[in-house]
Amino acid sequence: MFTIPTLARSLLVAVALACASAIAPPAHAIGAEEPPPNMPAEKTDLSPVRALIKQGDYKGAIARLNKMAEADSKNADIYNLLGYSHRKSGNLQAAFANYKTALDLNPKHLGAHEYIGEAYLMNKQPEQAEKHLATLAALCGKGCEEYQDLDKAIKAYRSKNRAAR
Known part of the structure; x- marks a missing residue:
């Protein structure tokens, strides 16, 4: 059972905490270089x-x-x-x-994985491209556009090199 002084003290602490949180800047704003993951960063146009x-x-x-x-x-x-x-x-x-x-x-940048994979194909390093394809599969699945584009590029590269032999 609460006594009056204990209840009053609890209310005072609760009011003080509420006031402090209302006027204090959020914790992520103090010395943080980046917003927390759940807050969108300002985007460069x-x-x-x-x-x-x-x-x-x-x-x-x-x-x-x-x-x-x-x-x-x-x-x-x-x-x-x-x-x-x-x-x-x-x-x-x-x-x-x-x-x-x-x-x-x-x-986890999907576009960078796709594009570096395509650069590896240009540099005749299909095994490196396939590593990025596997990363894309893990990040977004085989149905995402980046995976499908790189997969198609790798298949075209392999087909072209088989025909050249």
Whole structure:
């Protein structure tokens, strides 16, 4: 059974905690570099760069993405698109570096796994591409677009190399 002083003390503690939580900043805002996983990060608008890529202006896309990476160095999407633009420009070394940065930032980045797999095919390393295909299968299943696109690219690569023998 509660006595009046115990009940009053409990109420005072509850009110004090409620007031403190109402005026204190959330714990994730104090010294945190990234929001917690359940809170969406601010997104960099990549639509202008995607438009350049769609037009085949990889040089322009690379220039804009490099500036974006300076301002938002923890955005895996930026590095994935940098890798894609470099790959499409024929610079596999830069493509691999950027895809690896994207995957370091986000090991579950589906697009980066697909695109680095395609870069490995261009570099005549189908076994490396298949490792990323297996990763995609584990991350999103065989029905996701990234898995299906890389699987199709690997099959085309294998078919082309069988025919060349």
